[in-house]
Amino acid sequence: MQIELRGVSHYYGDRLGGRVFPLRNINFSISTGERAIILGPSGSGKSTLLFVLGCLLRPVRGEVMLDGQPLSKKSEEELALFRNSQIGFVFQRCYLVPTLTVTENILLPLWIQGRQRTKNHKLASRVKELLEQLDLTERGHFLPHMLSGGQRRRVALARALINDPEIILADEPTAELDVAKKTKIGQWILEQANRGKIVVIATHDPSLVTMGSRSYDLRNGQMYAQDSTRWNYSGAGAKAKSI
Amino acid sequence: MLWRLVWRNVHRRPWQTGLTIFVVGSCTAALVICLMIVRGIEQGARNAVDNLGADVLVIPAAAQLEPGQVLFTGAPANIYMPGDVVEEIVKIPGVEAVSPQFFSQTLNESCCSLPEEYRLVGYDSSTDFLVKRLLAQGVKRELNPREVVVGGAVPAFLGDRVLILGTAFDVAGYLKPMGGGIDRTIFISMDTARQLAGASPYLQELWAEFGDPSHLVSAVLIKTAPGTSPERVAKDIGKIEGVRATAAAKMFINLKEQLLVFQALAWVLAFITVGITLASLLSRYSSLVIERQEEIGLLRALGTGRRQVFLLVMAETVLSGLIAAVAGALLGWGLVYYLKGLIEKHSSFPFLFPPLPQLIMILTIISAGVVLISIAAALWPARVSAKMDPVIALTEGELK
Numbered sequence: 157m158q159i160e161l162r163g164v165s166h167y168y169g170d171r172l173g174g175r176v177f178p179l180r181n182i183n184f185s186i187s188t189g190e191r192a193i194i195l196g197p198s199g200s201g202k203s204t205l206l207f208v209l210g211c212l213l214r215p216v217r218g219e220v221m222l223d224g225q226p227l228s229k230k231s232e233e234e235l236a237l238f239r240n241s242q243i244g245f246v247f248q249r250c251y252l253v254p255t256l257t258v259t260e261n262i263l264l265p266l267w268i269q270g271r272q273r274t275k276n277h278k279l280a281s282r283v284k285e286l287l288e289q290l291d292l293t294e295r296g297h298f299l300p301h302m303l304s305g306g307q308r309r310r311v312a313l314a315r316a317l318i319n320d321p322e323i324i325l326a327d328e329p330t331a332e333l334d335v336a337k338k339t340k341i342g343q344w345i346l347e348q349a350n351r352g353k354i355v356v357i358a359t360h361d362p363s364l365v366t367m368g369s370r371s372y373d374l375r376n377g378q379m380y381a382q383d384s385t386r387w388n389y390s391g392a393g394a395k396a397k398s399i
Numbered sequence: 400m401l402w403r404l405v406w407r408n409v410h411r412r413p414w415q416t417g418l419t420i421f422v423v424g425s426c427t428a429a430l431v432i433c434l435m436i437v438r439g440i441e442q443g444a445r446n447a448v449d450n451l452g453a454d455v456l457v458i459p460a461a462a463q464l465e466p467g468q469v470l471f472t473g474a475p476a477n478i479y480m481p482g483d484v485v486e487e488i489v490k491i492p493g494v495e496a497v498s499p500q501f502f503s504q505t506l507n508e509s510c511c512s513l514p515e516e517y518r519l520v521g522y523d524s525s526t527d528f529l530v531k532r533l534l535a536q537g538v539k540r541e542l543n544p545r546e547v548v549v550g551g552a553v554p555a556f557l558g559d560r561v562l563i564l565g566t567a568f569d570v571a572g573y574l575k576p577m578g579g580g581i582d583r584t585i586f587i588s589m590d591t592a593r594q595l596a597g598a599s600p601y602l603q604e605l606w607a608e609f610g611d612p613s614h615l616v617s618a619v620l621i622k623t624a625p626g627t628s629p630e631r632v633a634k635d636i637g638k639i640e641g642v643r644a645t646a647a648a649k650m651f652i653n654l655k656e657q658l659l660v661f662q663a664l665a666w667v668l669a670f671i672t673v674g675i676t677l678a679s680l681l682s683r684y685s686s687l688v689i690e691r692q693e694e695i696g697l698l699r700a701l702g703t704g705r706r707q708v709f710l711l712v713m714a715e716t717v718l719s720g721l722i723a724a725v726a727g728a729l730l731g732w733g734l735v736y737y738l739k740g741l742i743e744k745h746s747s748f749p750f751l752f753p754p755l756p757q758l759i760m761i762l763t764i765i766s767a768g769v770v771l772i773s774i775a776a777a778l779w780p781a782r783v784s785a786k787m788d789p790v791i792a793l794t795e796g797e798l799k
Contacts, residue, residue: 212700213790233704240702251697251793255411256404267401268703299411315701 157223157242157322159209159354160185164218165377166204178204179215180377186370188322191346191355193365195382196374202358203248205374206325209356210243211235240268244316246326248358250308252300259283259296262314269319286314289344291337305332313341323354330361338363401698401707405714409722416719419683423723424730426676427769431731431762433665433672436738436750437658438761439578443749444654447579448647452529453498453620454629457488457636457644466645467654468747469618470580475504475516477602479609480641482616488642491635493627498526501589502617503564503596517553518584519563521592529620530586533574542571548586551576552743561585564599578751583743654748673772680776684716688780695784696792705785712781713774720773724766732762 166179178201186192194202207213208220211227220227227235239245252261262283287293290310300308309332316324329345330338342357342364349355357364365371371382409416447470456466462478469476485499501521522530524541534540534548542548547561547568559570563585576582587595596602597612609615621644623632629646636644688695695708703711739750752758 207790210700233706236699236702236704238702239700245700247697247700247793249793251693251700253404253694253697255407260403260407264404264698265701267403268698268701268707 157354158185158187158221159323160221160224161208161215162219162221164208164215164220166201166208166213166215166217177377179208182218182377182379184372184379186354186356188352188354189349191349191369192357193369193371194356194358194374194379195360195362195365195371196358198360200374201377202374203327205379206245206327206356206358209323210245210325211239212245240265241319242322244319244321244324246309246312246316246324246329248327248331250300250312252308252311254300257297257299258287258292258303258311261300261311262286262318264315265319282318283314286317290314290341306334306337309333310337310341313345317348321353324348324356326355326357326359328359328361329357330359330364401703401711402714405711405718408715409718415687419680419719420723420726422676422679422683423720423769423773424727426672426772427724427727427766428731428734429672430669430765430769431728432734432738433669434765435731435735435761436742437662437665439735439739439750439752440658440661440742440748441655442753443578443751444651444658446577446751447581447749448651450529450533450577450579450581451620451647452532452622453647454623455621455633455636455644455646456650457484457619457621457642458617460641460643462643465747466643467650470647470650470749475518476502476617477504477605478502478617479605479612479615480617481610482614484639484642485616485619487639488619488621488636491632491639493623493632493635494621495624495627496526496528496622498528498620499523499589499616500618500620501592501596501612501615503592503599503602517550518580519592519595520584520586521589522586523589528622533581533586534572540571542586542588544588544591545569546571546587548572548574550574550580550582550584550586552582553585563587564595564601566595576751579749658748676769677772677776680773681779684712684777684780685783688712688784691784692787692792692795695787696789696794699787699789700793708787709781709785712784713777716773716777716781717770720770721766723773724769727769728762728766731765732758 161182161184164179164182165177167175167177169175178199182205194205196202204213208215211220214228230238253264256264263279266279283296284293287296290313292307292310292314295303295307300311303311309329313326313329316326324345326345330342333341338361342361345357346355346364346369357369373380373382451470456470458464458466458469459478459480462469462476464476464478469478482499485497488494489497500523503519503521504516524531530548534542545568547563548571549561551574553573561568561570568587574581593612593615597606606612621632621636623629630649633644633646633649636642698708698711699705739752742748742750753761
């Protein structure tokens with residue numbers, strides 16, 4: 157699978173006629189087994205880029221291509237189906253459904269798909285496996301308000317992966333995590349690429365760059381390819397700097 | 400369909416669901432009360448007139464009660480006129496059959512007597528055309544002097560025995576509830592009724608005023624000849640001194656006229672209730688959409704189609720509406736049951752519950768109507784939810 161942005165531009169307009177251009181003529185391509193890190197300051201358009209890659213936002217200009225086919229020709233319902241079956245999205249905010257337990261939140265994409273039988277052993281063991289991998293084993297029956305910020309983020313991660321999607325788009329996946337978990341979880345997400353998935357992460361966290369990925373810098377709506385070796389990370393709380 | 404999500408949203412948001420159930424349930428209960436009270440009174444009156452089996456009712460002119468009260472309520476009616484009046488009535492043209500009745504009452508004397516005061520009606524078996532017909536439905540034989548037949552609202556007592564003015568009687572049969580005074584009446588032979596009343600130390604004041612009870616009657620039921628106007632006959636009987644005659648149909652019409660005000664009031668209240676419910680639900684569901692914008696955005700982002708979101712909101716509405724409507728209908732029915740007692744006790748209106756299948760049908764129709772109101776109120780908010788752009792819903796939802 158290959159997903160490609162060709163000359164993608166997008167802007168948000170307000171009712172007073174003001175416009176913000178988070179993306180200007182972006183060209184980007186990523187294929188199965190590859191991972192990319194998008195870095196950039198707040199408001200640089202990282203989330204918008206992920207929304208476009210995740211078929212949540214149709215760009216004002218340019219085209220999103222999937223295996224050479226333009227996604228603009230697909231209907232809303234087709235895109236919804238595609239998002240559900242092929243994309244695992246970790247949003248900047250976790251967006252957990254407050255009335256569902258941790259396990260139910262993780263299963264939500266499958267419910268949407270219509271696969272509601274949690275008795276299914278494969279599904280149950282998949283949920284259990286994800287809870288274990290993300291240190292949430294004891295929290296399966298908790299409601300979101302009973303979780304810490306870091307735990308919620310891990311639940312959102314598990315939800316993104318339950319469907320075994322082809323594309324994983326993660327917006328600040330390591331925010332609110334402690335240093336040890338940051339490294340573990342970051343590595344774990346990036347390793348998904350080794351299992352034949354496309355992984356795109358938008359982050360402020362330069363530690364993820366050292367994990368051997370293609371990295372890009374998004375500034376003023378423009379995307380610049382970076383050599384990951386040019387980045388140095390000097391510990392928790394430190395700012396990434398170019399050397 | 401996301402039934403699991405629907406169910407969890409309904410039962411894990413107790414405050415919101417409770418509020419919706421309260422609004423919808425109250426509306427249902429109010430509608431049930433408004434519609435069933437009016438219908439129950441009308442049905443009770445119709446049944447009472449039908450069961451009277453007479454075309455004209457004659458009572459003493461000096462009686463403090465209206466003829467309708469005599470017919471429609473079972474309150475003790477110690478009204479008396481000389482028995483000779485029957486002979487005069489028979490002479491009126493158009494009168495086909497005449498049957499006198501003697502009224503007395505039970506007394507709440509001791510632990511073994513009836514818990515309330517009921518009307519005791521002594522009937523003349525030689526001329527009677529009302530009680531025999533009722534007996535034919537239940538007892539299917541003549542009563543002996545130690546037997547009574549009790550109305551549908553008189554509680555069973557001492558097994559099949561009842562203590563009346565200190566004397567024990569066997570209950571030969573219980574009549575089905577028919578609405579009107581018959582339900583709260585105990586039927587007994589006229590001679591026995593006169594003897595009981597005459598011997599009761601509690602009623603001696605009455606006999607001092609009216610004379611020997613063996614020569615008194617309380618009411619006379621009259622059947623008119625075919626082709627004769629009961630109103631005309633009633634008018635002619637009314638000319639006899641000391642009596643007041645009313646055509647049965649006229650009593651029903653009078654009651655219907657009195658009911659018109661109640662009917663209009665009930666309909667106005669029903670419309671206001673529906674309007675308030677519709678407005679509250681519309682406001683409730685609209686704010687729900689704003690409250691849950693983020694959740695709806697998430698569902699859309701995770702691949703829920705517009706139609707599914709629409710159905711999700713509608714299903715939640717229908718589910719909570721259905722629970723509320725059923726609860727409200729049962730509450731309304733319970734309140735009508737309670738009010739029935741008050742109506743019978745404190746007003747001159749009769750009341751009859753519809754038969755069970757009809758009752759279930761009425762409650763179902765009202766509940767379905769209320770669920771439809773909920774659906775109507777949720778249509779617009781559900782449409783707005785379904786049309787939400789997922790990114791805007793998520794980003795704007797963060798700010799709300």
